[in-house]
Structures are given as C-alpha cells and as structure tokens.
Amino acid sequence: RTLGLRHFDVQLIGGIVLHQGMIAEMKTGEGKTLVATLAAYLNSLSGDPVHIVTVNDYLADRDSHWMGEIYKFLGLTVGCITSKTEEVDKVKQYNCDIIYATNNEIGFDYLRDNLKNSYESLCFKKEGFAIVDEVDSILIDEARTPLVISGQSDIAVDIYPKINSIVKFLKDEDFEINEESKSVLLSSNGMEVTERLLLKNNLIKGGTLQDLDNMGLNHNIIQGLRAHHLFIRDKDYIIKDKSVVIIDDLSGRPMEGRRYGDGLHQAIEAKEGLMIQRENQTIASITYQNFFRTYKKLSGMTGTATTEAAEFEGIYNLQVVEIPPNLPVNRNDREDQIYMTKKEKYDAVLQLVLERHQIKQPILIGTTSVDNSEILSKLLLKNNIKHNVLNAKVHDQEAETILQAGMPGNVTISTNMAGRGTDIKLGGDDDLSAKNKEISIKAGGLLVIGTERHESRRIDNQLRGRSGRQGDIGESVFFLSLEDDLM
Template identity: 60%
Template sequence: MLNIAQRIFGSTNTRLVKSLYKIVNQINAIEHEFQILSDESLKNKTIEFKEQLNNGKTLDDILVPAFAVVREASKRILNMRHFDVQLIGGIVLHKGMISEMKTGEGKTLVATLAAYLNALEGKGVHVVTVNDYLAKRDADWMGELYNSLGITVGCILSDTNDLDRKKAYNCDIVYSTNNNLGFDYLRDNMKFSRNEMVQRGFNYAIVDEVDLILIDEARTPLIISGQVDQDIKMYNKIDKLIYELSEEDYELEEKHRNIFLTECGITKIENLLIQHKLISSNTSLYDIDNMIIMHYITQALRAHKIFSLDKDYIIKDGNIIIIDEFTGRMMDGRRYSDGLHQAIEAKEKLNVNNENQTLASITFQNYFRMYKKLSGMTGTAETESEELLGIYNLQVVQIPTNTPVQRIDLNDDIYCTEEEKFDAIIKFISECHKKLQPVLVGTISIEKSEILSKLLTKNKLKHSVLNARYHEQEAYIIAQAGIPGTITIATNMAGRGTDIQLGGNLKMLAKTTLANILDKEIISIKYKQLVEKVNKDKEIAIQAGGLCVIGTERHESRRIDNQLRGRSGRQGDPGLSKFFLSLEDDLLRIFGSDKIKGMLKKLGMKKGEAIQHTWISRAIEKAQHKVELRNYDIRKSLLKFDNVINEQRKVVFDQRNRILDNDSYNISLIYRDINSDIVNNIIHDKYYNLDDETYKLISSEITRIYSITLDYNTISELESKNKLIEHINN
C-alpha cells in the first residue's frame, strides 16, 4: 500500500524537495536585479537586511533576497554561481535540517547561504568542521565572500590563544572543529571571571560531516582532566609480567574490545605478583587491598592485546598520539583514560606520565543540543536518519545532484587470505596505471597503508602515501591525486572533505609551482601553461575512466565505505570503485566469518580465486549492520548516563554563571557556608571531645574532600568544630 502511495505522490523527501523549488524559482526570478548592482551597493544590502530584521521582519521573510545576494557575491568573488540544488541545500540548512549531498556537489558553498542569512541577526553562527585543516581552508576561502558583504569571519584552531578565540567568537561567523567548540565550553565553565570566557552563546550551528560528528564521534565524551598522584612505576612493573602470560591465561572478546583473565591466568598472575613482591603471599588478587593491582593488570592486558601501534595510535616525539578511527587523523592532546594511556606508554617503553582525573566532561549529543537551531551537511546520513531524528530532532533531506552520478561501483572481490587479496589489488592497480587512470587506494590503518606501499615499491609502481605520519603533505598529495597515472594510498584521511579533481587541483598546483617566482609576467605565462596542462590532463583522466577508488577492507560503518567511494565521480565526472576483501579482514573475521566461510565453501572457492556473489555482499552488509547496531547501543547508553550528569551540569554551571554575573554575591561567604555544612556532616557530635581513631577518620575524610593534608593531631588540637571550620577557611 505504501509503495503504491509513493509511486503516485512521491516519497516524503521528493515532495519536500519539490516544494522548495518554489522558493528557488523566486530567487532565480530576482537574480538580474542584483547583477546590475555595484559591489558597494551589493554590500549595503547587508545593512538593509539588518534594518528589516530590526523592524520586525523574520529571517524567512528576507531569505529570497539574501540568498540572491550571496549567489551574486559568490559569482564576483569566487567565480562560482550556486546551482539550484545548492540553493535547496541552503534552504534545508536554514530550516534546521540535514542536507545530504553527494561528493563534489559543493557543500562548502552551500553553507554560505544559511550562514550569511542567520548571521544577519548578530547572534553568531558556528560552522563546524572535522579538523583544523578544513576549518582554516573554509574560513580563508569563504571568508572572501563574507567580507565582501560586510560580514565578519573568525577561525578557531587547536593552537589559537584565548584572546584570539574571544575575538573569533565575537565575529558574525566562526569556523572551528567540534572538539575546539566543546572544549571551549568546558573551559569557560572553569574560568573565574566572565571576562576570561571566550564563547558568547549557542545560536545556530551548521555541522559539516554531520554523521561523523553527531554519530561516530558521539561514542567518546569530551573530557578535561588534571593529573593525580599515583604510583606510576607500577605500570612498568606490571607490564613486564604480561609477557609471561600465554593465550590460555586470558579470554579476548574482539567484538566488544574486552579482555578477562581465565582461572588459569588468575593463578599464574597471582604467583608472579608474589614472586616479584608486588603483593604479599598470604593475600589474593581480589582482596580489597589489591584491587588497584587488578586495575593495572586489566589495562596492561588491553594495551598489549587490544590496542595496536600504527592502527590505534602512533609514537611521535616520544609520545603516544591517538589516531581517530573514523578520520585517520592524529588527535593531539587527547589521552586514553583510566590508566590505559599509561599502560600503552609502559608497553612501548616510553616515559610513563601521571594518570588523569576528570575535571569536566560533556558528550557531543548534549553539547550540540544546546544550540537554539542546529543543521548539518554530509554525503552519507540516510542510514542513520532514525538516530539523527530521535536524538537531535534533525530530519535528513536528500538533495538531488546537479548532474547525474557517472561512477560505476563494481562488485566486491573476496579472497581467502590477505596475501591473495593484496596480490589482486597490486594487479588491478597496475592495469589502471598502464592506461593512465588515476588511482586512490583506501586502507583502514597506517599499518596497512605501509604494507601496501612496500608491495607497490616492490612492483616498481611509483605512488604517494597519505596517513597520519605524513599529514603535513596532505594538501599537496590530494592536489595531485587526480593527475593521470597517479597512485595514492590513503587512510580514512582522504575519505571526508577531500575534493580530488581530475587533472589536478589548479589552485593548489599553482600555489606550489609558482610560489618562488617574483616576476609577474613570468607568473602569468607559467599560470597559462599550467591551466592548459591541467585541462589536458583532465581529458586524459576522463578518457581513462576517471578516478578509480579501491577499498582494501570494509569499515565497521557502511557510511565510511560510501565516503571513500564518493571521492570518485564528482559533478558528473566518470569514475570507478571496487572493494577487495579477505576472510582475514577484521570485519569478516570478527563479525561474519563462519557464515561467510560456509557460503564460500558451497560456492567452491579455491586458493587464489576471487568470489563475487550477492549472498556474500548481503552477508557483509549484515555484519556491518550488526556493528552499527552495537555502536548505536553504546551511544544510547552513554547518552542515558550523561543525561543525568547533564542536568547536574546545567544547574552547577548556571549557578556559577549567576555568581560571576552578580557583584553582590560574596563568594568568600558562600565558601564559608559550604565548609561549615561539610564539617557538620562529618562530625555529628555536639562536642568535639573524640578518640584518636575518630580523629584519624575525620582527617582522612577532609583530605579526600579538600585535597589538603590535615593530620589528626592538628585536628584534635583545634578543640572545637568552629575552630576546625576556621582552619579550613584560612
């Protein structure tokens, strides 16, 4: 019945897009009115719009002329005119929805429409990107457009100081990352005066790669931590014992990334601990006094058996740097919690730093739900539309492409072993290279990208490698990735926000080629030659079949795979994508191996042969769906717990801000009242005359609460509760 209705009336998405074309037609109808305006007159339109808003008009009332102004300014400044489908994308963003747009459809340009319109209110617009590189690129690039219309633009990067952060937040539009915004919020609520705070509220946010930020990264809360005193030498002592354990001593759950000691392992580790005098011979590992030892052992096991170098982290300048599993980028400044980071440092024979304690935290779910209006853009959101609607109240709208997608997506090839798979990949790359087809090879880790690099070198195939180790060369490598015959190996770094242009990126190539030339005449000649070369190379790449994207493994999320495919076939260009898999791949080995092995046996799979079958493709999709459901459950649980903390967080932060805003509040008096309540809760007796054992308990409790050393002799000498309170106050 539903299918019949959809055929007659169209899907909800189709009907919505169709209704938005009416607004697009209105924008197109007045385009000529703005073409005849001078640059100054066009800029003055911003002042007119602000006056109209002050006189009672709404943003919806001025949407049509405002979008027309942005389109005209974009033509003049960026030499880019918004397509009709981009206008639809902009309207969707303004309405607080998600624009799902294919790769190369110009999401960066689409954001300018909604950002400009909402910036007219003067309350601030945050454009959120996934990394500093994209934040700076987009702020510089689109900043020219905004500035031409009298709109101020700021950019906040990881290394931006507090003074510059405050200036940026006071701009009409600010570009930054989700991490920077979230951490600024937490840091602001730890400041001691309003003047030190940098943010100015949560009006409107446009989140680029919205599925990555609001779905994938929502599993990890943002945490600001401080160091705690702990016996860090114990990490190295325990680490040495892990090498004594064999596979029968622990049980590894790869699906849930958990590890447990078996009965055999508990006995062995207890004996080792006694032998090395880390616990006494008359105690058990699970005695209350030894629970901290059990914590060290668990984290050491996780460090050795679950977390891997060049997959989960790299070593840089003697430090452990976490690699983001979704973007393949380094997460500078991030540390694993609960002693795991220290256990990894001990495993890698590095200097072990002090453990941290949480001072402030928030999940991305609760951070972004503070915005009055929220919207987003991505190429892959439809599979997570239910979660986006349920948690963030964000409807996903699929925007039509400006030109039909010409990319051909070939079926997956599945091999028995990883070695056979890599042999087939090298052969396929070689065939593409011979006909000068540019190739992008996606890997899931640094380790795999370097294995493939060695194999290509062995086969005398020249190539570039883009991973977290070589991130400084990212712009240069991507600029050349569309040149005929180029082979690029990349981790997930090349999956999002990456625009690979056939023939090469003219702007970036010009920047690197002409950087050291001073003579303007020579620059002009060289630039013309470069334009001719890029156009010629583009034709060669098109004739060769466009960009060929090769996936070497399926990711846990279908969206990450689709992001990789989406690098090819941009704006109607031809392209090709294909995945090569093996039964030794993590996804198939952990989540679907037995079932798939049974299918392959029925299909008569032999060594060295590839299998292509819809059964297999469906089984892989089911395996991915399993993982996605598991991750959804993790996010739901995290949000459930954070919602409780969030209510407390809001109350505490609100009270804190009221105190900072009100000069009549005497913080010293409040502090004294709190101290009085705490001491009265600890000491219930009316009189202060207590025994030594009770004084020791009081001393221990006060040390725990205040993190100050107050020995029991000092407490007993104070004679009264009031004197104890006064001592704490001072």
C-alpha cells in the same frame, strides 16, 4: 562574483533546508561547502554568531579561506579555529560573524569557558546557529564520546613497568579476549599464574587478586593485557615525539592531547618503553550530544544521513531531507573482489594498480590503518610505482597530497583521512588542470580501491564518494580477504 561560482538550484534547496534547522543529505561532490554560505549569511544578519563545524583542521582552514571571500564581500568577518590556533587569538576569532571550527576545538573551548572567571575572556558570549558538516560522523558516530579537560593526579606510575613485565609472561591460554568489546578476562589458570608472578615480584602481600585489597592490581593486569593484545601500534595509535598519540578510528587522524583513561594509556606507554605520565583526573567534561544541544539553532549536512534519520529525529529533533543531485552520479561501483588470504588480496590490488597506472588513471587506495597503508606502500615501492601516502604520521602534507591525487597517473594511499570532505579534482588544481583533466577522464576518472571494509558502511560510502563527483566519470571497487579484521 568573488569565486566565479553560482549556486545550482539543488544547492539553493540545500540552503533553505539548513536555514529551517534540518539536515541536508547531499551526495558527495555536490558542493556542500558552497551551500553552507547561504544559511550562514542569512542567519548572521540577526547578530548571532554562526559556527560552521567541520571534522578536521584541513577542512576548517580550507573553507574559511575559500568561502571567506564571499562573507568579506558581503561585509562580514570570518574566523577560523583549529588545533594550531593560539589561545590568545581565540577570543578574537570567536568574535567574528562567521566562525569555521573543528568539532574537537569548539567543544573544548566551550568546556574551557566554563572554567573562566571573566566575561571578556569567554569564547561563547552568545548562543548562536551551528551548521555541522559531516553531521552523521559528529552527531552519531561520536555522540557519546566525552570531551574531557583533565589535570594530573598524584597516583604513582612506577607500578606500570612492573605490571608490563608480568603481562609478557602470560600465555594465550591464561586469558580470554573479546575483540568486539575490547575486553580481557583472566582464566582460572591465568589467575594463579599471575598471582605467583605478583608474589615473586613483591607486588602482592597475600590472598588472591579477587580480594578487595588487590582489586587495583587486578585492574592493572587487565589493562596491561588490553594494551598488548587489543591496542595495536600504527592501527590504534602511533608513536610521535616519544609519546603515544591515539588515532581516531573513524577519521584516521591523530588526536593530539587525547589520552586513554583508567590506566590504559600508562599501560601502552609501559609496553612501548616510553616515559610514563601520571593518570589524569577529570576537571570538566561534556559529550557532543549535549554540547550541540546548547545552540539556539542547529542544522547539518552530509552525504550519508538517511540510514540514521530516526536517530537524528529522536535525539536531536532534526529531520533529514534528501537533496537531489545536480548531475547524475557517473561512477561505476564494481562488485567486491574476495580472496582467501591478505597476500592474494594485495597481489590483486597490485595487479590492478599496475594496469591502470600504465594508462595514467589517477588512483586512490583506501586502507583502515597506518600499518596497512605502509604495507601497501612497500609493495608499490618494490614494483617501482611512485605514490603518495596520507596517514596519521604524515598528515601535515594533507593539502598538497589531496591537490595532486587527481593528476593523471598519480597513485595515493590513504587511511580514512581521505574519506570525508576531501575534494579530489580530476587533473589537479594548477595551470595545466584543464589538459590534465582531459587525460584523467580519458583514462576512466578517479579509481577508488578499498582494501578492507570498515565497521560502518557509511565510511565505505564516503570513500567511494571521492570518485565520480559533480558528474565526473569514476570507478570504485573493494578488495577483501577472509583474513581481514572485520571477517
């Protein structure tokens, strides 16, 4: 009555699965957001808090307002915790019956609670029930990612610019790179060259880099090499307000406040010519794996969990239950298109976009990095194709960009940010949406173009899942080249 929506039978099954403390695997577009309300309301009747955990601020804010109308109608209070929530408001938000929060914020708030000395200031006053949206991303992909609260140490930072100038002199034959493990090893010749440069700059008093007294210098050289050759600007991080901001390689989102450890962040700051901040020392830390074990009851939902079913059961004692779709998936997943070079690949992408743009088909182009999204954007601009870009640099416009992505003829370029949880409605979400939806459907529905494969097939499937939602027509295709990073 409040939203004009009614739960389908399969959504009722999903709600039962969540209530029983299991994982509901529901195809993308099957309405997981609405399913969560069933288990959330039922479990809130016990008086325990219910936390609905999402992967980003956009989803937490959207769902708390959208679904909040249902809870308020039923006499419950609704809170929302995002990175923009002021510290003074958090206790009030956590005292609500239903709390929507991002995994980052809720994890850090738990850590901060352990540093507080008064009960009134605690966010987590009672154990409760957690429903984890995109559960495979949080409990599997980020399971070992430590959440760390740290303070600055008194270690001097003036060494990093000096190390940076030395690293620039080293040639490819002076070191070996392992891209898979993101590690660097100096060759014997590279060791000699480095020692001579250190001696010339009065950074080493004598001996070799292998001596115990010089191990710190050796570590800094390695971190400097990693900063230059393994951590790429606009792929692994962006520069924002003269600071290095890490990009989450799974979600494509900026991770404000996060810093690389062991001197790596300082090495990147030196490389980029930024003011170098002191190394941090850990005050409190916990992994997502251990954090979610603190809940009295845990459940989750996602469109891609079956492949990790054994891991969910072995680590979290969570069973995965596949929920049948309400309507058959009406999306044409085409075979991958493979080219020799990136140029040939991008030319083929451009050709397809030009063809489909003429018939007003909405198009979503997925990329794996900010840099690649900007390359494609320049290519489209050169060919007079109007489009929107969604990446870590312009994430503040996310809600508006997603609303417009399903409009007839709209072209959207996005990093992994549009891969999870985003509901792209054909025809958009305005007063003319019915007419526009008809035009979009006639053109073939949303066309999803992947421009590179991700290391995780689940992330590729999430991108595909933006199209063909709730029985709508759609299409997806991946364009690859032998020059792609994964190749």
